[in-house]
Each structure stands twice: as C-alpha cells, then as structure tokens.
Amino acid sequence: MVVIVNYQLSRQVLRNSERVQASQRLTGEASSLFRNIIDMESGFRGFMLIGNEAVLQPYYQGERELLDRFAELRAQIDVDDPQHARILRTQRLYQQWSAYSHLLISEKREARRRDANQIAMQGMEHRSLAESLTGKQIMDQVRVLFAGFERTELAERDKVRQKLEDSIQQTRLISIIVTLLSIGIGLLWATYITRLIARRINMMVGLSTQIATGDYTTRIQDTAQDELTELADSLNVMAHTIDSTFKQLERRNQELDQFAYVVSHDLKAPLRGIESASRWIEEDLGQNLPDHIREFLLLMRTRVHRMENLISGILDLARVGRTKQADERISVRELLTEIVDSLALPPGFQVQLPTYLPTLTSNRVQLQQVFTNLISNALKYHDTPATGIVRIGCREDRQQYTFSVADNGPGIDPEYHERIFVIFQTLVERDTMESTGVGLAIVKKIVERQGGTIHVESAEGQGATFTFTWSKEPLSLTERRMSGTRPASKNV
Template sequence: MNLSTKLFAGFVLISFIFTAVAIVNYRLSEDVIANSDFVSDSQNITRTSASLQRSLIDMETGLRGYLLTGKKSFLEPYNVAAELLPSQFSLLKEYEKDHPEQLRRVEEIEELHKQWRYDFAEPLIEEKERAMADTLASIEGISNLKHGYLVVNEEGKRLTDRMRIYFKAFNTIEFERRAVRKNRLDESIADTRYVSTSLTILSVLLGMGWAYYITRLITRRIMKMVNLADKISHGEYKTQIEDNEHDELTRLSDSLNRMAATIDKTFTELDSKNKELDQFAYVVSHDLKAPLRGIENASRWVEEDMGKELPGHIQEYLMMMRIRVHRMENLINGILALARVGKSNLQEENVDVQALLYELVDMLNPPAGFQFHIPSRLPTLRAAKVELQQVFSNLMSNAIKYHHGPEGNITILHRELDEVHEFSVMDDGPGIEPEYHDRIFVLFQTLQERDAVESTGVGLAIVKKIIERRGGQIRVESKLGEGSVFTFTWPKFKLTDS
C-alpha cells in the first residue's frame, strides 16, 4: 500500500468516526430535546391547570360573598374569572389534544363548570339582585331566594367537589407522566454524555495511534536515508538502503541508492584518473628534467671547451640559458607540489606557531636590512606542520622577494576569533594595485617580468589551495606604494595531549 493511501485511509477512518459521533450526538440530542419539550409542556399544563383551578375558586368565593353580603364588590373576582375561563379551558384542551384521557377530564370539568355557573350560580345572582332591589338594599337570607334550596341542599358544593376530584386525577396523571419523562430526560442526557465522550475518546485514541504509526513509519525510513547520506559524506559510497514497502519513500530510497552507486562509480573513476594523472605528472617531470639537465650540462661544456676564446655575449647567452633551465625546473617542481596538495596523508600534530616562525626566519636567511616582527604570544595549532610551514614560508619569502628596497619590515599579526585563528603577514613593500588582488592567486600569474624577479607563479596558488582545503580563507589588502597585508584563517581543532 502506498504511503499516500495509508495517510488517506487514516484520514477517512478518523473522519468516519467523527461523523459517527456527530450523527449519534444529533440523534441523542433529538431525544433530549423531545423529552425536554415534553417536560416543559407538562409544566405549562400544570400551571394552566392551577390557574384554571384558581379561577374556579375565585368564582365560587365571589359568589358566596355576594350571596351572604349582597355587596357587588364580591362579584368582581367572579366576573374576572368568568372572562378568563374560556381561554384557559381552550389552552388546556390544546395541550391535551394528543391525550384523549386527559382531554376527556378537561371536558368533563368544563361541563361541570357550565352546570355550576348556569344552573346554580347565575340564577342565584339574578335572584339576589332582584331581592336587593325590592328590599332597597336590605339583606335577605339565601333560603328566601327561589333557588336558595340549591345552596341549602349543597348542590353547588357537590358540583365543585366533583370538579376538584377531576382536577386531582388530572394533575396526578400529569405529574406521573412528567416524572416518567423527566427520568427519560435524565437518562438521555446521561446516555448522550457517555456515548459522546466514549466515541470522542475512541476517535482521539485511534487518531493518535494512526498518527504514531505513520510518524514511526516515516521517521524510521527517513533516518535510513539520513544515515545513508552521512555514510556518503564520510566516503562510504557502497552502502545501500533496504526498503521493501513499494511506496513513494521506496522510490526515494531507490533514487538515493542509485545516487550512491553513481557517486561510488564516479569516485572510483576519479581515483583511477587521479592515479593516472599522478603517474603522468611524475613521468613527465622526469622526462622534462632530463633534457633540462642535458641543456645545462651542454652549456657548461661549451664554456669549458672554449675557455677564454668564448665571446662575452656568448657567455651571457649561456648564462641566460641556464637561468631559464633553472626556472623551468622550479616550475615543474611547483606544479608537482601543487598536484600533491591533499593527496598525501600528512600526519597532524600540535604545532607551536611561534617556534615555527622563528625556524622559518632562520631558514629564509633574509638580507641584513630586513627585520621580522613576531608577537610574543602565538597559539598552538592542530595541523600538518609541513602545510602550515609552506603557507608561512611562501608569504614571508614573497614579502622579501618582491620588496622594492634593500631594507624592509615584515610583521606577523594574530587574532583569535570564535571558530578560527586569523594570521596576517604585513610588509612595507611596493604594494599591489587592487585590480590584481585576485590575479595573484591564479596559477602561473606574476606581476613582474620573470627576468626581473625569479618566480614561477605557483607559490600563492599552493598557499590558497592548502588554506581552502583546511576550511580557511585567504585575502590580500594592499594599495600601490603602501605595502601589502596577506590575511588567512585557520580553523580551530581540538588539541591532543603530547
């Protein structure tokens, strides 16, 4: 299976689980909403029922007060309740339209109320009003009214008692139904929380597990590629990655394997070519040096055979010939030295730079008019002594060779930076024009005629190659007539105990 397919499958799985969580939560929430709505409607029913009962009680109380006192103020609650009752009955029946049993009880209560009002209360109120008008606001007993017997034989009380019984049964059933639905509401809320939490935890665990699996899979295989790159950087070109997953990373691994094989093949061929080139250089140098020595010997033989009979200008020509031969030999030696830079495995050691510089001054044997200024404190470097010696020797000898006067000062400077040591070789010679600052490091390039100053144009090229191979840099700062400063850096390495 491709890696992209695995990633897509994990995404689909997690999306499916989250979708399932959303669907389950939606369905459970519908149940919760339905139960919550029912409980809310039941509370509205009980409130409406209580309001209806209060209205009936207000009518009964107002009727009794009016019959006993004859004061119409007692009928105010009666009249207010009479206006409210139709809407209250209608609202209660609307609530109970889907519950026939409860609806029947409401209708029975409404029927009993109509009997109580129109067969009992209204006749008594009319008779009481007439009695009050006939007797000029005198108060007469209820028994003297035409329908007073209904009060005496408690007909009204029986109707109100029956309404109370119906109300009690109605409220009891409503409370029981509400309790059942409230329990169902609590259960549905608990189920929603449990299922939602469980599915969410499951989806998170699956997502984390799949992410861990994919991360481990990718990391493990990428680390193989990193290890391959590290081995290639250390010269192990024959190493290969084993990957049998047959996905996108496998194709990348195959590409890296082919790259390693190509690098190995290229370096093998390069090594072979370098060996052939080295062999060619030694053969050529040997073959070139032999005729050069022959030319030099022939010039000396001519001088010896001719003796004093040799004209002066011929002697000058022969001397010039030998100088050219020596220059050619030095040039060949310089080319061989440049070719050898980095080829031989020179042993590194702890090099005292100050002691090295004093040795070089003695070896160079400068003219009497030249002074070397060396700092009293210089570092000890981890380096191949021959290479460091060659760098300083070339720079110091050039400062003497190209000086325009019989006297001069050559100063060695040092500065320690974070990761490198910086050395400078400063002279007070003729200086170098800025446009030639890069040219002097190019092979065979010189700024003066070769006949004026004996030079091969190889020394600074060797210096630059040694320094850059060690990870440093070299530069020159100079102006015509103001001397020159050659500055190079040498990386810091951990010193070993000697």
C-alpha cells in the same frame, strides 16, 4: 464514533427535557382552566347576591372557552393515563355545575323582573337547591380533582426531571469516557504513524549522512509508494550519480597525475641534457672559451634552471588538494620556527612572531607551504634585506584563525593586488630576479581549498601585508572530495 455516541446521548437528554417541558405546560394549562372555573363561580355568586348582570362577564367568557379547553387538555394526555380519567371526571362535574348555575341564574333574573328590589334568593323557585349547598359540593369536588391532578403531575415531573438529571450526568460521564478513549486511540495511532514516518525519515537522514561522509554506495529500500518513497528514490539516484561522478573524477585525476609526471620527466630530461652540454663545452674549451660565449652559456643554464623550477612549480600547483595527507596537531610557533631556520635568512633580516600563536589540527604540509611562500616572497622581493622585517600576526574567532604576514619591503601598487595571485604573473623582469610566478598561486589555491580567503593590503614604498584565514575544524571527507582531494587509497 464520538459524534455518534454524543448524538445518541443528546437525543436521550432532549427527550427527557421535552417530557419535563410537556409536564410543565400541562400543569400550567390545568391551573389556567381551574382559575377560569373559579372565576365563573365567583361571577355566579356575585350575581346571586346583588343581581348585577356585569358580574356575569367572567361566567359567560369561561362558558364559551372551557369545553374546548377541556378537549385540548385531554388531547395532550394518553387515554390510558389516570390523569385523562381525572380530567374527564372534572369536565362532567363542571357540566353539572354549569346546569345548576344556569337554572339559578334564570330564576334570579325572573325574580328581579317581578320585583326590582329582590335580593339574594327571595322569591326563587329552587331556593332550597341553592341553600342545600349543592353547587358548593360540586365545586369542592372539582377543586379536589384539580389538586390531585396537579400533585400527580408534579410527582411525575419530578421523576422525569430526575431522569433528565441522570441522563445529563450519564451523558457527561460517557462523553468524557468516549472522548478520552478517542484521544487515547488517536494518540496511539498518531504515535504509530509518527514512529513509522520517523523511522523512514531516519533512514533517509542516515543515507544523507553516509553521502556526506563519502559513502555513495548505500541505498534505501522503501516500498510504501508515497511521497517519502519518491524522496528515497531521489536520494538513491543522487547517491548513485555522485558516486559515478566521483569515480569519473578520480579516474581523470589519475590520468592527469600520470600525464603531469610524464610531462615533467620528458621536459626535465632535455633540460638536464642542455645544462650538461653547456658544462661540457666549458670544460672542453677551458681557457680558450671567449668570455662572451661563457656568459651566454651561463645565461643558458640560468634559463634552464628557471624552466626546471617552473615545471616543479606547475606540478606543485597541480598537486594542491589532490593528494591525501593526514591532519595532525600543529604548533604554529614551532612550525614557523622551523620555516625560518630552513630559509637561511641573511644577516639583519628578522621574522618576528607574536606572543600568542595557536595549536591546531590541520594539514601540516599545506600550512607550511603557505607560510614558506609568503615569508620567502617577502625576503626575495625586499630591496634592503639587511634591514628587512617580517611580522607574523594572528587572531581568532569561533570558526577560524586569521593569520597575517607583513613586511617593510617596497610594497605593491594596488593595481596589481589581484594580478599577483595569478599563475606566471610577476612584478619584476625575470632576468632581474628568478621567479616562476607560481608561489602565490599555490598559496591562494591551498587557502581556498581549506575554505579560507587571502588578500593583500599594500601600497608602493609602504610594505605589504598578506592576510589569510584558516578553518579551526579539519575538512570532512566530503569537503575534501568536493575540493578535489582524493582518498589515500585512491592515490596514484
């Protein structure tokens, strides 16, 4: 639309501009024609005065060209135009003057042939014609006609020029109006399209947000049949797939929980029977029980207790991240104080807390398990508990806390730094010290479920420092589900 309007306006401006140029060209040609006539008159007068043929050169040159130039000038003017009649009248006057001047030039030549000293009009037959100023009168009329032609053309050109300026101004005004109108319509259309697309994208963002928060049953209805529709269909399929996958995962988790509890009950029942039977044997035989048999029975009960602890540790490991516990505000100092009191430390064994410990929002039970396992390990494996020291450290950044549990125990060879976090792996003989090899595996699993990491720095004879990170922000529902934690309503 803008292009069409501008094209039409440009054509109007171009037409007016062409009219101005044509008028200027017409005036220029008329002026040139008039100058040629004046040059012919000057040559004619010079010849009449001095009789020198050389001064007639402009006269004859003009005579050869003027008839054609008159015709060309008339061809550029409409027949109905008054200027056409004016040029035609001027041509007739010129022809009268041409006949007059030819007559006098011929008589001048004849007079000079008879008398080489002839001057001016002496001895010329039509001397009276020249002295009557007939030629001058004709040329004056020619001058008047050319002057009138130029005035008329100038006046007409001024009108056309004014029209040109008006058309240019009109073109600018209309072009600005049409352009602004087009921009306004374009902006309105762009706004409409943007809002339409934004609304559809917001629907998809809403679906993505709902998926991120754990709602996989929502769907988007989009019938536009374009690329965004394909994206909406993909999101719907993704939500359905994730929903189906988590439902299967939850069913399998339920089955695993049921299996774990059944196995725990079935395994612990005969173990308790074995322990009871060993005690009955001791009670029945009393003092008649040989010492080596009594030692064997004690060893058997010790192995039974180890087996019970091992089963409990496996169940604890399986439960990590599988049951939902509410996040709560935790004072880490109070939590550590409770853990230290519950461990019943031997005399001389110290747990030193730093000046600053944070208060955070997280899963209290899991954080307590981590600290309890690390501190109890430091106590259990210390070669001289009476002089044992455990130092708790803490530093924080924008996203997480970094805790450390350092002891002055016997240390750990770097060769075993990765091995100690593997389930059932211990660094001492099981008969030397009761250990299931599950505690650090539970710690590693809890920390990683919280999005953190854990590692140990140690060398033999130089103590050990366990360092783990803990996120400042509680895990979202989706993060818990992705890490294997089920919603509370799904617990078995």
